[in-house]
Amino acid sequence: MSGVGVIADHESHPLFLPLVFVGGAVFGVGLAVSQMARPEIVLEFLQFRDFGLVFVMGGASAVAGVTFWALSRSGRSAPLTGKRFGRRLKSMDRDVIVGGGIFGVGWGLSGICPGAAYASLGIGNAVILYGVAGMFLGAYLQGYLREARSDAESPASAD
Numbered sequence: 001m002s003g004v005g006v007i008a009d010h011e012s013h014p015l016f017l018p019l020v021f022v023g024g025a026v027f028g029v030g031l032a033v034s035q036m037a038r039p040e041i042v043l044e045f046l047q048f049r050d051f052g053l054v055f056v057m058g059g060a061s062a063v064a065g066v067t068f069w070a071l072s073r074s075g076r077s078a079p080l081t082g083k084r085f086g087r088r089l090k091s092m093d094r095d096v097i098v099g100g101g102i103f104g105v106g107w108g109l110s111g112i113c114p115g116a117a118y119a120s121l122g123i124g125n126a127v128i129l130y131g132v133a134g135m136f137l138g139a140y141l142q143g144y145l146r147e148a149r150s151d152a153e154s155p156a157s158a159d
Contacts (some may be wrong), residue, residue: 013080028119037119039111039128046108099142106134
């Protein structure tokens with residue numbers, strides 16, 4: 001399914017985009033309050049000097065895990081999309097390993113992950129724009145390379 005079809009499905013419910021915005025805002029406020037939007041705090045955590053973020057991430061993971069477990073076993077569908085709650089399995093392949101490695105190195109060098117980078121902009125950290133620009137450049141490069149690889153693997157059409 002193409003990305004356009006997915007967007008059209010979600011836009012069919014008038015509350016979808018406003019709720020996405022509210023969810024993003026709550027997430028951003030949580031990142032700011034917990035100090036996860038400050039690269040220096042994240043780097044302290046990654047260097048095993050400050051373990052406060054373990055409680056933030058652990059608490060968030062516990063809440064998300066219990067909620068996902070309960071919803072996936074309830075047999076209910078998502079109210080805005082109508083799709084059933086369930087796992088989306090992804091095979092562990094070379095792209096997942098390489099992508100995870102690049103993500104981890106970028107997080108370690110910048111001290112911030114993509115979600116927290118946007119929250120960091122919201123609290124006035126303009127320097128993080130370099131990291132955000134790098135994320136966009138990396139995403140563009142990944143899409144370009146994936147398309148080039150799929151073009152090279154597909155058989156040439158006879159004209």
